[in-house]
Amino acid sequence: MRDGHYRTGDVASIDDDGYFTYVGRADDVFKVSDYCISSFELESVRSNILR
Numbered sequence: 001m002r003d004g005h006y007r008t009g010d011v012a013s014i015d016d017d018g019y020f021t022y023v024g025r026a027d028d029v030f031k032v033s034d035y036c037i038s039s040f041e042l043e044s045v046r047s048n049i050l051r
Contacts, residue, residue: 009025009026009027009029009030010022010024010025010026011023011024011025011026025039028040030042
């Protein structure tokens, strides 16, 4: 937590009306149950399942 905000790695923009729009990720790593998993690992598993 920094400046009262939890840093998730997600990137968003805010418009003039105060609405947030999800832009993407600041990095390619997700934390799941104390494990750091890259998006490349997720895509590899996903593509193997869909074969």
